[in-house]
Amino acid sequence: MSQRVxxxxxLEHGGKAAAGMAALGAALGGCAGSSGPQRLATAxxxxxxGANEKINVAFIGCGGIAKYNLKHFMESEQINVIALxxxxxxxxxxxxxxxxxxxxxxxxxxxxxxxxxxxNGIDAVVISTPDHWHAIPMIAAAAAGKDVxxxxxxxxxxxxxxxxxxxxRKYNIVCQVGTxxxxxxxxxxxxxxxxxxxxGTISMTETYTYGNxxxxxxxxxxxxxxxxxxDYDMWLGPAPLRPFNKRHFxxxxxxxxxxxxxxxxxxxxxxxxxxxxxxETDHPFAVSTSGGKLILTDDRDTPDTMLATxxxxxxxxxxxxxxxxxxMRKASGPPWSxxxxxxxxxxxxxxxxxxRKDWEVIPDAKDWAKPEGGFRTEGFKKEGVDNHFEHVKNFxxxxxxxxKPVATIEEHFKTVTACHLANVSLRAGRKIYWDHxxxxxxKDAEKSIxxxxxxxxxxxxxxxxxxxxxx
Ligand SMILES: NC(=O)c1ccc[n+]([C@@H]2O[C@H](COP(=O)([O-])OP(=O)(O)OC[C@H]3O[C@@H](n4cnc5c(N)ncnc54)[C@H](O)[C@@H]3O)[C@@H](O)[C@H]2O)c1
Numbered sequence: 001m002s003q004r005v006x007x008x009x010x011l012e013h014g015g016k017a018a019a020g021m022a023a024l025g026a027a028l029g030g031c032a033g034s035s036g037p038q039r040l041a042t043a044x045x046x047x048x049x050g051a052n053e054k055i056n057v058a059f060i061g062c063g064g065i066a067k068y069n070l071k072h073f074m075e076s077e078q079i080n081v082i083a084l085x086x087x088x089x090x091x092x093x094x095x096x097x098x099x100x101x102x103x104x105x106x107x108x109x110x111x112x113x114x115x116x117x118x119x120n121g122i123d124a125v126v127i128s129t130p131d132h133w134h135a136i137p138m139i140a141a142a143a144a145g146k147d148v149x150x151x152x153x154x155x156x157x158x159x160x161x162x163x164x165x166x167x168x169r170k171y172n173i174v175c176q177v178g179t180x181x182x183x184x185x186x187x188x189x190x191x192x193x194x195x196x197x198x199x200g201t202i203s204m205t206e207t208y209t210y211g212n213x214x215x216x217x218x219x220x221x222x223x224x225x226x227x228x229x230x231d232y233d234m235w236l237g238p239a240p241l242r243p244f245n246k247r248h249f250x251x252x253x254x255x256x257x258x259x260x261x262x263x264x265x266x267x268x269x270x271x272x273x274x275x276x277x278x279x280e281t282d283h284p285f286a287v288s289t290s291g292g293k294l295i296l297t298d299d300r301d302t303p304d305t306m307l308a309t310x311x312x313x314x315x316x317x318x319x320x321x322x323x324x325x326x327x328m329r330k331a332s333g334p335p336w337s338x339x340x341x342x343x344x345x346x347x348x349x350x351x352x353x354x355x356r357k358d359w360e361v362i363p364d365a366k367d368w369a370k371p372e373g374g375f376r377t378e379g380f381k382k383e384g385v386d387n388h389f390e391h392v393k394n395f396x397x398x399x400x401x402x403x404k405p406v407a408t409i410e411e412h413f414k415t416v417t418a419c420h421l422a423n424v425s426l427r428a429g430r431k432i433y434w435d436h437x438x439x440x441x442x443k444d445a446e447k448s449i450x451x452x453x454x455x456x457x458x459x460x461x462x463x464x465x466x467x468x469x470x471x
Contacts, residue, residue, distance in 0.1 A: 040143035040469050047123060049400045058083040058107075058116045060137050061129035062095040063250055065151060065178070069126050070095065072392040074102055079396070083108040085116045088250070089229030111231055113137045117144050124399060127151060128178075130253045131260040132239050135160035138175070139469045142167040147174040147399050149392070152273075153265040153416045154409060156238075159459035159468075161413045161420075162439060166471040168409045176395035176405040177412040179273045181356065183391035186384025190352060190359040191278040195317055198377050199361070200348030202279065202317060205324045207271035209263055210333030210340035217296035217304070217330070218255065221247045238466040247299070255300035257423070262302025263328045264422045267336070271343050273407075273415040274354070275324060278345070279317045283436035284324075284418050286311040286445070289425040295331035304330040308422035326422060349376035356386040420458075428454035 049055060057079045059070055063086070073079050081099050084107050086092045092109045099105050110116050117125065117140050124147040127137055131153055138150050148168075154177050155161035168175040181187055194202070223243035226232040232244055239258040242248065253259040254266045275281070291306035310324040334340040345352040350363035359382055363375035391406065398405040417436070424441060425432045432441040432454045441454035462468055 040140055046145050047121075049123065051400065055079045055396060055399060056082045056121050056123045057126060058085065058119065058122050058124075059095070059126045059128065060085045060113045060116060061127060061133070061151075062086040062091040063088075063128065066126070066128035067095065067098065068388065069128055069149070069151075069178070069392070070098065072389045073126065073396075074099070075389065076393055076396055078393075081105050081107045082122055083110055083116045083119055085110045085113050087111050087231040087234040088227075090227075111234065114140065117141050117146065122146055124149065124395075131265065132156045132253075132258065133237050135164050135468060136238065136466065138164050139167040139471060142171040142173045142175070143469070143471075145171060145173070147395075149176045149178065149395050150409075151178040152412070153261060153269045153419060154412050155416060155420075156260065157458060157460050158417050158420050158424075158439065161416050163468055163471050165409050165413050170471055174395070174398045174402065174405060175409040176391070176398070177407040177409060178391070179270055179407045179412060179415070180388040180391035181270050181274055181386065182277065182406045183387045183394055184356065184384060185387065185390075186359055186382060187274055187354065189382070189384075190354050191274075193361070194278045194345055194352060199345060199350060199352055200376065201319065202345055202347045203320065203322050204346040205275040205279070205322060206327070206344040206346070207268055207275060207324070208327045208340075208342060208344075209267045209271070209336065210327075210329045211335040212330075212332055213304075214295050214331040215297055217298035217300060218247055218252055219298055221245055236463070238460065238462040238468070240461075240463065255298075255302050257301055260302075261420060261423055262300075262306075263330065264306060264308065264326060264419045265416070267341065268326055268328065268422075269416060269419050271341065272324075272326065272418055273412070275343055275345070276415050276418065277411070279315055279322070281312050281315050281318070281322075281414070283414055284310040284421060284434055285313050285321075286431060286433050287418070287421040287425045288431035289422045291328070291426060302423075303328070303426060306422065306426065308425070310418060310422075350379070356384070358383050424454050424457040427457050430454075 055078055057073060059066055062084055084092055084095050096109055099107055125141045127134055127148060127150040134150050135155050138148050141148050154164055223245045226244045248256055255262060287308060287310050289306060289308040291303045293303050294305045296304045306328040308326040312322050312324060314321045343354045350361060353360045361379050363377045363379045365371040365375055366373050394406050421434055432451055433445055433447055435442060435447045441451040443449040443451045
């Protein structure tokens with residue numbers, strides 16, 4: 001049965017869950033458990049880094065992507081791994097072993113990120129926690145004067161993203177977001193090509209992510225006991241209390257609004273980022289999203305089908321403005337490993353298609369009735385390679401030079417705002433007009449009628465003890 005993600009369905013879901021929550025809260029030892037309210041450390045003066053001096057790094061979150069981050073930070077041979085932090089002891093032990101086997105180091109292991117941020121001599125933290133746990137440690141680390149490498153999407157919601165941008169500025173830190181496609185040489189070449197005007201005037205861009213998990217998606221898993229060695233209260237953090245369930249936990253959290261933003265924030269953020277970077281696009285003017293959870297029978301609450309249409313005002317490479325389409329299907333089409341993702345730029349001379357492996361220009365005929373009459377531009381295809389290692393090295397170089405990294409939090413905030421707005425429009429059930437100065441949604445193009453329903457989805461309720469620190 002089709003199920004649209006609406007405010008009502010979310011409230012009903014929340015209502016049922018609320019019943020057992022008081023008991024669960026008591027069982028977990030109350031709100032913040034071992035933790036207590038979030039507070040900001042006092043900044044210690046930043047240690048000047050010599051050109052060959054090793055940088056002291058702590059890793060907060062030691063799950064899937066953290067291992068990849070750790071690998072490349074260590075391969076740079078520019079860092080000491082001072083500390084590892086995770087609320088799951090098994091992940092901590094696994095990653096500590098990787099470090100020991102690779103470099104012989106024995107970093108401190110710690111489950112509370114605040115103790116890590118307080119440790120003497122840490123220059124930077126790498127945050128690879130789930131999305132709902134990016135903003136709080138990032139702001140705390142910035143306030144303590146640490147540089148930050150934070151995974152994409154940088155924030156669980158738009159208000160958090162704003163606070164992160166403000167923190168990076170206020171505390172003058174270097175902050176790189178993990179949108180590593182920005183460091184891929186072929187994407188930089190393609191961007192140069194697009195800006196050269198050879199594709200003509202661009203009026204439309206597209207991003208798409210597909211995959212077929214029909215009919216069951218991630219399947220069903222009953223609630224169960226918290227695994228040994230896991231501080232589940234700390235894992236939930238700002239999110240509402242709910243009984244432990246494997247399908248809401250490691251990796252799978254990305255399909256629930258309590259912790260993440262679904263596919264548009266998980267994968268499309270990479271693609272949307274390059275389309276907006278290439279055209280130096282400012283924030284969207286309007287967003288209208290259709291879709292919902294139409295096919296999959298698992299209990300995710302993010303959509304399996306989405307079509308988001310964005311309107312952008314004129315920019316430096318789009319003199320008339322442009323339209324952007326994001327199409328997402330999780331129940332039809334090949335997965336990303338079989339080509340089920342990409343970016344397309346449509347210009348008056350043809351189209352440019354780009355993935356992590358290549359980019360291709362497919363020209364329009366001068367006259368499609370007489371294709372033998374030649375094309376409007378030259379067609380070609382070039383190979384490429386994604387370059388996560390370069391992204392990490394760019395962060396470390398910027399820590400030394402105090403220059404802006406390739407994926408600043410300010411730029412990422414524009415991308416991630418666009419991604420979150422697709423969900424805001426879907427959940428509000430209507431087209432929204434975005435005022436990026438006020439950072440509010442309106443019901444009309446003149447931006448005179450506020451949209452209180454849409455604006456509710458710009459932030460979240462923070463569980464007591466896990467509030468967003470004030471910047
Ligand atoms: N850049 C990329 O290409 C890329 C790829 C995959 C994931 N990611 C992003 O990285 C983040 C993590 O994703 P993942 O797939 O690695 O998830 P994961 O579930 O595998 O790992 C997250 C880890 O964080 C830990 N954690 C949770 N709360 C914590 C807390 N309060 N303190 C310390 N540790 C905590 C978890 O126990 C877990 O070990 C997500 O935001 C995701 O979008 C980025």
